[in-house]
Amino acid sequence: MADAEKEITAELIRELLREHHPDLADRPLRLGARGWDNQLWRLGDDLAVRLPWATESADALLRKEYTWVPELAPGLPLRVPVPQRLGEPSERFPRPWLVTTWVPGEPADRAPATRGAEAADALAAFLTALHRPAPEGAPAGRGRGGPLADTAEYLDRELASAAELGLVRDPDAVRAVWEDAAAAPEWTGPNLWLHGDLHPANVVTSDGTFCGVIDFGDLFAGDPAFDLAAAWSLLPDGAADRFHAAYRPVPDAATLRRARGWAVLRALGALHVADAGARGRPGGKATWGPPAHAALRRLTAAAR
Incomplete structure (x- = not known):
């Protein structure tokens, strides 16, 4: 949609609800957040409306959530946004959209976990419950979760750019962590359900620990x-x-090595998003910087 940010208004959403889901149309409505792919609007106390606005891929991601998340949610120990209604494209809004349950709390990029033991246990319990074999037909990772060696070009580009911008103090140490991870044996187990986008803005905190996980648009098996x-x-x-001791089954050495490599790649990507935010560029999120810097510091310190 051209200039979608201005076109998505409370009035538009109210009209869409009256057209598609009139029983929800009179609930209080207010803007919750503008994310990377979607805008999120609170609908009363317990629901939210998610509408794509910034990327073309968001349409397919919303449909993916509508298909799979209701099946996974009952077995998860943290709250997640469960799709309740699907809005089909129309003349008023030519893209699909969702009504989901609302997950209260603050995103961890703005309110980091401070109670380490409780947060580690909560994250381990969530991923233990989520990481079960996915059925045939489950979505693929679009390059995520495959062989780390296949990401060498991305690593080179992101690391060189981050070093040039002064975002990484010791690029050689960062590269060493990734190289060790890329040399680890590949995963030979079944394809497991994965959230696929567990960065701090997609994990919700309350009282110093994790209470929810949001945005399952990148859900895949791997x-x-x-x-x-x-x-x-x-x-x-x-x-x-x-966290690693509480997760089940306890990850073997090769899995932890691969996890470190993915952590390096995710941190480098987040640093560039944070830098864009600091410079006031569209799509930038300055709050992504501190957790990304912390991740690289922890990863390189452990490798010494």
Whole structure:
């Protein structure tokens, strides 16, 4: 949609609800957040409306969530946004959109976990429950969770750019972590369900620990190391070991090595998003910087 940010208004959403889901149309409505792919609007106290606005890929991601998340949500120990209604494209809004449950709390990029033991246990319990074999027909990772060696070109580009911008103090140490991970044996187990995008803005905190996980648009089946990488950016210092011990089955050495490599790649990407935010560029998120820097510091310190 051209100039979608201006076109999505409370009035438009109210009209869409009256047209598609009139029983929800009179609920209080207010803007919750503008994310990378979607805008999120609160609908009363317990629901939210998610509408794509910034990327073309968001349409397929919303449909993916509508298809799969209701099946996964009942077995998860943290709250997640469960799709309740699907809005089909129309003349008023030519893209699909969702009504989901609302997950209260604050995103971890703005309110990091401070209770390390509780947060480690909560994250381990969530991923243990999520990481179960996916059925045939489950979505693929679009390059995520595959062989780390295939990401060499991306690593070179992101690391060189980050070093040039002064975002990485010791690029050689960062590269060494990735190279060790890329040399680890590949995953030979079944394709497991993965969240696929566990960065701090997609994990919700309350009272110093994790209480929810949002945005399942990148949900896919693959190597659990991809999700396990989140420990280095989400948890306070010293809590990663407890997380790895609490996760089931306890990850072997090769899986942890691969997880470190994915953590490096995710941190480098987040640093560029944060730098764009600091410069006031569209899509930038300055709050992504501190957890990304912390992740690289922890990863390189552990490798010494």
